[in-house]
Amino acid sequence: MRMEDVEARRAYVQRVRQSFDQPGRKYEFEKEQAATEQENDDFLFIKIRFLIAVLIFAAYVFCDQTGTMIYQFSTDEVAEKIAKDYDYMEAKEEVMQVFKSLH
Numbered sequence: 001m002r003m004e005d006v007e008a009r010r011a012y013v014q015r016v017r018q019s020f021d022q023p024g025r026k027y028e029f030e031k032e033q034a035a036t037e038q039e040n041d042d043f044l045f046i047k048i049r050f051l052i053a054v055l056i057f058a059a060y061v062f063c064d065q066t067g068t069m070i071y072q073f074s075t076d077e078v079a080e081k082i083a084k085d086y087d088y089m090e091a092k093e094e095v096m097q098v099f100k101s102l103h
Contacts, residue, residue: 071098 064075
């Protein structure tokens with residue numbers, strides 16, 4: 001090999017190395033990791049919602065078995081209200097009454 005070829009090859013290798021050292025450049029494994037983190041966050045949100053739903057259902061079953069009333073409502077009344085076709089303005093008023101009773 002001639003010295004010019006060696007120098008040209010050395011310069012080429014240096015340019016290739018510098019192309020990988022660009023700040024802010026994302027490598028393929030970093031891009032995939034970011035997408036995986038987003039999927040994990042979404043899955044965590046679903047798991048938390050499911051856990052809350054299970055806890056609410058367990059509280060309902062507990063109140064039904066023990067006859068406990070929550071804010072003057074029995075589990076039978078709650079089941080009737082769930083099954084009832086609601087006017088949303090009426091539901092809003094009931095929610096406001098519950099919040100007022102909390103204060």
